Amino acid sequence: MRPKTLGLAVSAAVLAGASPSFGQVNISHDGSQTVYSITAQSGRPFEVSAAFACPGKEPCRPGIVRVVFGTYTRKVPKYDEDHALSLVADGDTLTLPPPQYAVRQAAANQVYENIVLMMPIDSFLATANSDRVAYVIGSEEGELSDKQREALAALAEEVLETEEPRASPDAGNP
DSSP, X not given: XXXXXXXXXXXXXXXXXXXXXTTSOEEEEOSXXXXXXXXXXXXXXXXXXXXXXXXXXXXXXXXXXXXXEEEXXXXXXXXXXXXXXXXXXXXXXXOOOOOEEEEEEEETTEEEEEEEEEEEXXXXXHHHTOSOEEEEETXXXXXXXXXXXXXXXXXXXXXXXXXXXXXXXXXXXX
C-alpha cells in the first residue's frame, strides 16, 4: 500500500487535520493512513514544518520526510527565480534532492511561498539531531532556530520510537 502524497502548498499540521500546535507532533488517522506532522513557528525568515505518512494505524519508518520552508513576502515572490536549497548539519553538507516550489497570494500585498523538500530519512534524522543546521535558499543564508531544530527532533523521535516495526513501502511520502 502506498501512502498518499499530500498537497504542496498547505502546512503539515493542517494536512494532518489538526489545528497547528506549534512544536508538538500531531498524529491523525484517516482510515487508510496515519500522518505525523509538526510545525515550528520561528518567525523570520521561515516557518518550518515536516510530515510523513504511514499506511494504516501502525507506526512505520518512512524513507522520506516532507519538510516545508514557508515564508511570507511582500507583493513579489522572493524565491521564484532561485529556490535551490542546501543544508549543512553540524558541518556536514547533506545530499538532497531538488526542492519543489509553490507560491500563492496570501493577501493583497503578500504572497506565501513554500519550498518543499522530500528529504531522505537519513538526511532528515541527521538534520533533526544536529546542534547546528545552516541553510542556503536561493541567495539567502541562515540557520534553523533552536525551536525549529527542537520541532524536527520531536518528529524524529516518532520515527525512532517505531523501532522499525515495518517500513513504508514507498519510503513514506507524506
